Amino acid sequence: MPPLRQLSVALHAARRTQLLFSTARQHGRVSARHCSCSAPQQLQHTVIVSSEGPANVQLKSTTADPPTPPTDHRTLAQTHNLFITSPYSPGSPLILPNGAYVFQKLQSFLRAQYPQFGFQEVITPIIYKKSLWEKSGHWENYAEDMFSVQGRGTTAQLPEAEGEDGEFGLKPMNCPGHCLLFRDEIKSYRDLPIRYADFSALHRNEISGALTGLTRVRRFHQDDAHIFCRPDQILAEIEQTLKFVGMVYNTFGLGPYKLLLSTRPKDSFIGTIEEWDRAEEQLTTALNNIGSDWAINEGDGAFYGPKIDIILKDSNGKEHQTATIQLDFQLPQRFDLQYQASPEELESGSQTSMDAGLDPSLRRPVIVHRAIYGSIERFMALLIEHYAGKYPFWLSPRPAIILSLNSDPKVLDHVSHIQSVLSGSKAQDAPVATSSSGPKPLPLSTIHLPIDIDTSDRSLGKKIAEARVKKYNHIIVVGGREVESGGMNLQIVNQPNEEATVEVLEKAIGKQLSEKDMSKDAVNVGLGVARKYFETLANSFL
Numbered sequence: 142m143p144p145l146r147q148l149s150v151a152l153h154a155a156r157r158t159q160l161l162f163s164t165a166r167q168h169g170r171v172s173a174r175h176c177s178c179s180a181p182q183q184l185q186h187t188v189i190v191s192s193e194g195p196a197n198v199q200l201k202s203t204t205a206d207p208p209t210p211p212t213d214h215r216t217l218a219q220t221h222n223l224f225i226t227s228p229y230s231p232g233s234p235l236i237l238p239n240g241a242y243v244f245q246k247l248q249s250f251l252r253a254q255y256p257q258f259g260f261q262e263v264i265t266p267i268i269y270k271k272s273l274w275e276k277s278g279h280w281e282n283y284a285e286d287m288f289s290v291q292g293r294g295t296t297a298q299l300p301e302a303e304g305e306d307g308e309f310g311l312k313p314m315n316c317p318g319h320c321l322l323f324r325d326e327i328k329s330y331r332d333l334p335i336r337y338a339d340f341s342a343l344h345r346n347e348i349s350g351a352l353t354g355l356t357r358v359r360r361f362h363q364d365d366a367h368i369f370c371r372p373d374q375i376l377a378e379i380e381q382t383l384k385f386v387g388m389v390y391n392t393f394g395l396g397p398y399k400l401l402l403s404t405r406p407k408d409s410f411i412g413t414i415e416e417w418d419r420a421e422e423q424l425t426t427a428l429n430n431i432g433s434d435w436a437i438n439e440g441d442g443a444f445y446g447p448k449i450d451i452i453l454k455d456s457n458g459k460e461h462q463t464a465t466i467q468l469d470f471q472l473p474q475r476f477d478l479q480y481q482a483s484p485e486e487l488e489s490g491s492q493t494s495m496d497a498g499l500d501p502s503l504r505r506p507v508i509v510h511r512a513i514y515g516s517i518e519r520f521m522a523l524l525i526e527h528y529a530g531k532y533p534f535w536l537s538p539r540p541a542i543i544l545s546l547n548s549d550p551k552v553l554d555h556v557s558h559i560q561s562v563l564s565g566s567k568a569q570d571a572p573v574a575t576s577s578s579g580p581k582p583l584p585l586s587t588i589h590l591p592i593d594i595d596t597s598d599r600s601l602g603k604k605i606a607e608a609r610v611k612k613y614n615h616i617i618v619v620g621g622r623e624v625e626s627g628g629m630n631l632q633i634v635n636q637p638n639e640e641a642t643v644e645v646l647e648k649a650i651g652k653q654l655s656e657k658d659m660s661k662d663a664v665n666v667g668l669g670v671a672r673k674y675f676e677t678l679a680n681s682f683l
């Protein structure tokens with residue numbers, strides 16, 4: 142007999158499914174949990190590979206390193222002081238500075254990639270009036286997973302919101318807000334695709350028994366995005382998104398992962414079979430073009446469109462749904478989204494069942510929901526276990542610590558100066574600030590690094606031992622000799638890709654490190670060289 146907790150989760154899910162299907166039968170058109178916008182969950186079932194899938198469905202390995210032995214992310218997170226939980230906020234962890242550093246690196250990494258993939262970031266509300274959730278279908282089908290919020294009544298701003306008297310819902314997904322943005326102005330076929338990205342906090346009222354660390358939470362953030370495109374743009378958008386996923390997972394050394402195409406459900410779906418066939422054909426072509434192994438999950442698409450899920454194996458061998466790409470023919474209808482058709486569309490008279498009721502000169506866009514990390518919190522948990530404390534420098538909350546050899550004031554001054562320069566808060570040759578000059582703004586391009594110092598009067602051996610336990614990537618030692626030379630003694634102690642790291646260091650110091658240099662473990666480097674070396678590591682995602 143399964144534990145009660147699992148049973149209640151299953152019952153909860155069954156209830157939702159039942160509700161979805163009974164409503165689908167009655168009305169034909171319903172909204173429900175949008176898979177792409179769901180917090181990805183650890184898969185409880187084995188994925189059955191359809192015989193219609195490609196013959197070879199072996200997982201594509203995307204990393205040279207095999208998964209590390211299993212370790213729970215909650216235990217590992219303690220070593221690096223990443224987050225805490227509190228009975229005052231069940232399911233909503235409190236992220237400590239080190240955790241926030243990793244979280245923001247993940248965010249800023251994607252943010253830096255958005256221009257090359259054409260995404261524009263938007264900022265949308267956390268709470269919306271009940272009437273929005275009624276329009277999107279969430280109030281009907283998702284209410285038990287949502288937090289309701291009581292605000293002051295602002296009725297009569299919308300005719301359909303009359304008498305609501307301040308009833309709001311905390312958003313579990315971003316899609317409805319993005320639909321409001323899309324329909325704010327009349328769109329032409331030339332405007333599409335429009336790609337809105339959003340890192341908003343989302344809330345889902347998960348049952349308390351299911352809450353765990355960063356993996357099952359009530360408050361989380363997604364690297365969420367919605368692409369509004371013409372039907373003829375689906376193929377190109379899916380291909381681009383799959384390339385984006387591959388690029389991101391390669392950067393993190395994550396894998397193996399597999400791609401799973403979920404197709405039209407047997408019974409409940411909107412649109413015509415021909416429209417589904419066309420959409421599935423485009424997804425299939427994109428999957429074939431991308432050259433990765435993939436499989437079909439027959440009939441497992443949502444009723445509103447087919448989807449591609451990316452299933453990642455964690456260090457424990459468990460499978461997680463992380464990235465997802467989901468077509469949606471339904472939400473554009475619910476929100477009456479439209480664009481002025483292209484000359485080709487007008488000529489072919491290509492209105493689909495989605496366009497029913499529209500003026501002949503108009504068409505409805507298709508929405509592609511997509512997330513690459515999925516929930517950033519869950520992705521962080523996966524990374525914590527994947528790296529097992531050995532974070533790459535660019536992502537590490539502890540890239541380096543400077544240890545003083547003694548308590549000589551000159552040594553302590555030098556430690557402080559090195560810390561300022563290596564962390565990026567001060568240029569090496571910056572003039573000493575005077576009371577009249579005041580602080581100057583640092584450029585936005587500055588790479589900031591959380592460089593720690595240990596100037597306690599304990600023995601160097603003890604300080605080094607502690608720094609090793611805390612898994613710093615580098616240990617820097619400073620004594621009288623380093624004060625004179627203006628440099629430091631630097632040692633690489635904890636880097637996943639050590640060979641490439643040493644190459645960067647050699648390039649920075651302008652010479653190959655000899656056997657003798659390496660045997661000494663630490664290398665003498667100048668301050669400017671060390672900063673340049675750190676910047677290169679950060680920019681190379683090492």
Ligand SMILES: [Zn+2]
Binds near residue numbers: 177178314315510511
């Ligand atoms: Zn969505």
